[in-house]
Amino acid sequence: MTEGPRSRIRLKFARLAPAKDLSHLEQIKALRARAASCGLKFWPAKVGGAMVPRMAFGPAVSVGHESLCEYADLYLEDFVRDGEALERLQPLDDGRFRLLTARRVPVFFPSIEAAVNAAEYFLEAGWPPGFSQGSVDAFMALTSLPWEKVKPSGERRTLDARTPVLAASLDPAAGLLKLTLRLEAGRNVKPETVAGLMCGGEPLFRRIVRKELYWLDSGGKLEVF
Numbered sequence: 001m002t003e004g005p006r007s008r009i010r011l012k013f014a015r016l017a018p019a020k021d022l023s024h025l026e027q028i029k030a031l032r033a034r035a036a037s038c039g040l041k042f043w044p045a046k047v048g049g050a051m052v053p054r055m056a057f058g059p060a061v062s063v064g065h066e067s068l069c070e071y072a073d074l075y076l077e078d079f080v081r082d083g084e085a086l087e088r089l090q091p092l093d094d095g096r097f098r099l100l101t102a103r104r105v106p107v108f109f110p111s112i113e114a115a116v117n118a119a120e121y122f123l124e125a126g127w128p129p130g131f132s133q134g135s136v137d138a139f140m141a142l143t144s145l146p147w148e149k150v151k152p153s154g155e156r157r158t159l160d161a162r163t164p165v166l167a168a169s170l171d172p173a174a175g176l177l178k179l180t181l182r183l184e185a186g187r188n189v190k191p192e193t194v195a196g197l198m199c200g201g202e203p204l205f206r207r208i209v210r211k212e213l214y215w216l217d218s219g220g221k222l223e224v225f
Contacts, residue, residue: 005043005054005075005107009085012101015067019096024060030097031055031072038088043075058112058213059119059183062190067210069119069225070097071112073105080104116183116225118166118214121191123177128201133170136177139198140168147189147197161189161197166222168198175206180214180222 011031019027035042035053042053058071074085085102093099109115139145139162147161164187167180177198179191195203213225 006078007076007080008105008107008109009074009076009080009082010101010103010105010112011072011074011085011089011099013067013070013072014098014100015061015065015070016096016098017066020064020066022096023063024057027061027070028055028057031057031070034089034092034097035072035074038092040074040080040085040088041077043077056111056113059116061210062208065121065208065210068100069210069213071213071225073112075107112225115215116213117216118180118182118222119210120178120180120212120214122207122209122211123179123191123195123203123205124175124207125177125195125203125205127172127175127177127203128199131170131199131201132172135200136168136170136198140165145197147193149189159187159189161194163187164189165194168194 013031015027022030032052032055035055044051045054054075056073061067061070082103086099089102090099142162144160145162146158149157149159151157164182164184165179166182167178169178170176171178177195179194181189181191181194192203192205192208214222215225217223
């Protein structure tokens, strides 16, 4: 064994409807099992007393959400090209996860979670009467909107539900709300919470999809991760 991994492959998965109710931990276990069975020589890590592929994952997606941008970095013992990683892993696609891309990144790149600054969501719902692009614009015109978050433990915390919203638009014909939210530890607000505050009611959500992850460049411009 060498002194450290020789390859780091950044995998991008689609989390399909049958996987939407998995927890983040359950998703990690599923993706690790896939990496362990693909035939590539993974760099080992010890988890719960067992040796598993060393992997690093992107920000957690909420239970109930689908996603087209689930990232996982896989560390390997050998030098492996993008195409070979794709060929080994793609045949393991199933009804829950589909591999979209596999690309080599430097072994000592910053972590996915540290690099991601924002996420885009598409929310399909039955919206309360009167909800329109004007409602969205009125929300975006606010400078702040205090909102009380209640954790399962009963702990209460007041957050600003306006500041994290970087962009928002409504397609009324499709019943589709598009939101881009900044991700910041301790200050995140779920897209369905923002949607409820925008429309002033309780939407009947049909589908929520995390479409893309972004990082902010030095000028504050969003760039696809």
